[in-house]
Amino acid sequence: MVFGVDDPVDAVATAADLGLDAIEFWGIDGVDTEALRERCAEHDVAVSASTCLGVAANTQGEGPGITDPSLHDEAVDDIERSLELGREVGVDALVVTVGPEQDDLPPGTEHRAIVNVLRDAAPAAEEAGIDLVVEPLNHPVDHGGYYLDSSYEAYEIVDAVDSPAVSVLFDIYHQQITEGNVIQNLTEHVEFVGYVHVADVPGRHEPGTGELNYERIFEALDDAGYDGYVGLEYAPVDDAAETVEHVYDIAP
Template sequence: MSLRFAANLKWLFTEVPFVERFDAAARAGFTAVEYASPYEYEARQLRALLDNAGLEQILINTPMGPAGSPTRSGYACFPDLVGEYRDGVLRGLAYATALGAKFLHIVGGIVPDGVSADRAFARYVANIAWAAEQARGTGIRLLLEAQNQRDAPGFVLTSQARAAAVVEAVGDDIAGQLLDFYHTQIDEGDLIRTFERYRDTVLHLQVADVPGRHEPGTGEIAYATLFRVIESSGYDGWIGCEYRPATDTAAGLTWMKEYSH
């Protein structure tokens, strides 16, 4: 079995400071990384860390607000923050270009107080369409991710079906789904059929087990079976390891050796 795994440096190798995680990932055998927010650092510093470690940057997220704020999960569904959203998309595209990232994840956001779910979703779709126009010609594709309502109550993108509908609306030449099996298992389940149903619009995968959000093999998801299905489907994209190690990162990577190349 040959699958490609990318280390999520927000979640893995937290035993060391962020700038040391690139080398730690390379030593552990990773050749690619992802992480949510590069914005605390200059792009040229991050690019040097990538190059020195021999790593490829796969994705980053658009900027999000501070922890605990209404925009902690993104700006895309806020009718009154269109300017802030657009500034964030342009900043994200600039960073993605500088880092050589294939994907920019447009983080949807939690429906704001006093705004109906329908209005927030309509603003989200309009904002994604605007971002798609900005991204055309850059070589960067946009990712849309549904998040579970237990961890992110009120998150605007509630299902893989809704994510796929938005991708279809803005164009699958510029946008695609980020299917996170952890989020999907909690709210939808039926992971194999869900993956197969949306295979044509899925550009990136992420893994963590349920319920603890630890590495594959620590919870209820039958990852060995799921990985066989992913490989047999012809999926040739990356699989982001967005999980919280149950102990330390290196000790928890034994699961990956069976499936990666």
């Protein structure tokens, strides 16, 4: 879930107290990596994911992104810098967000640019033992103008890159808003899914506060053979510990 703390190191104990076995961060640039590793070891909490740096971390519909082929080298460098920092922390996955649509370029340019960046960054990710998970985001509510909103295009990108270190972050909140049909879209190509985020719709709060049947979604995900992390990327309305207990109650 989303913790309102200034120092990521301080969030580790909170996560452990809530019964979570891993924590993820919206960026670890500038974090005391040694202190973070020590705190995680102390509380037996893994760092499951963090966002990338620079061009590979744009969630908006404007500014630089890996959708711009002129920024290819910079994007690859930013991902490789992210991997170096991720190794210091011991992170399992790095989230790649692709940036804006390129309306002044020919159709298909963004797709090819993303594939080319991930393909060139993949060897470093494989060597580091860190997964690069590319994330589609919704347009209507949170990320207007962001290029990648379709889970199926994300699957096509990962298939084209063809690396064991590159997969899709399927955020159920975003994909419910964008396309619905969550269970089929998530499980039909589960072999391309490397990470899952959960939050209910509307509001981005804990499961049970909105329209999604998370008990059935978790069951379908388990039946499909998914065995990766499920990140609780929501802002709790109720007591945080109670929301975690509820998730454990409805998850297989």
